[in-house]
Amino acid sequence: MTRRVVAALAVVALLAACAAGPQTQRLQREHAAVELAGVPFFPQEAYQCGPAALATVLAAAGVDVSPAALVDEVYVPARRGSLQAEMLAAVRRRGHLPVLLDAQIDAALRELHAGRPVLVLQNLGAGPLPVWHYAVLIGFDPQTQRFILRSGRERRLMLPARRFLETWDRGGRWMLVVADVDTPPASAGVDGWLRAAAPLESLGQTALAERAYEAAVQRWPDAALAWAALGNARAAAGALRPALDAYRRALALEDPPLLRNNYAWTLAAAGCRDAAIAQLQTGLQQADGGERAVLERTLQEIESARPDGAQCPM
């Protein structure tokens, strides 16, 4: 019985390997061989591929942590698995950024060539019987058309490109790399990077968020949102004048009402009440429903506050 099953599986695997689609042919043409052999390996215990895969990408980024230490943060006993949101949180807790990649396999290959392993979510089942699995992509061999993964108890799993791409596609094309807050990954876009950093603000890790935004304006100096984010982090930390500088850079590029709201709030906090009111009035002219409520509330508060005699530095 076992032998027949193995034989049947071998036939299936062979057929799959032979049928190279246009996607795999393109991969073979466009991408050089790469394998990050130095990425550590933590064999998975029971259903705990989440902690194992997470420890792998964290260790590769220089964070010393064992899968056992991550179990209490990301393993959900009754689900026999780990939730994506908690995987992100565990990376942030260690002072690093969890950056989600664009849903294109080229993004993963760029990261591999830049020396960064990629944590992926695969769905090994299908339809009503999903089998979710985290693994770490460490390489690609264009000759044999195989992706190389640290997966489960396999140190070096060579998965035919088509099979890997199918399971990755069914898993929602979810891919994560671990970056230090000063270095946006090679394939990251400005939105992806800001999305990775923004939760730090609401979690009270403003200093880390500010460093990530500093890195963002270095890499994408023409992105208004990067400057706005930097202003937000500085204003939240009470650094009003540097915050105003960042907001002005943002406003020179784009002019969304919510940005004007924050600029005005910071102006008022710095003692420039009249300038703040003028900013809000300008912003209100273009604000839609939800934005209008935010701006009107700020305006109300600034108008009702007593001028406290603070010197407007402008």
Added chain:
Amino acid sequence: MQRFRSLTAVAVVCALALASIAAPASAALVTTERMLGASAPTDARAQVDGFLAREDVRRQLEAWGVPPAQAEARIAALSPAELQRLAAEIERVPAGGGLLEVFGVVFVVLLILELVGVINVFSRI
């Protein structure tokens, strides 16, 4: 459950109302998360939603066997926008765990799917 939720909502609304009498609601900076298009609590209504999302996720984690003290710490590591997204679809979100043992009917079904080439659980995990 529904009843508990509405009671909790009433309690939170009252608490917020009292708080706003004591200290007028403070207009605040719009967070970067909100600028990026995520829904993050900013007004009173959203604060109630945020509170409920937090409770929903906490209760679900505990129901799934996470010890209460640990669940609290794990919730604290998620941002308001993440909690809301998670609460909205917690029954459906994937939990990556891999597959080391499969038994009974599930095994047979998976095997058939495998043999007809729909899935590939058994090609090694």
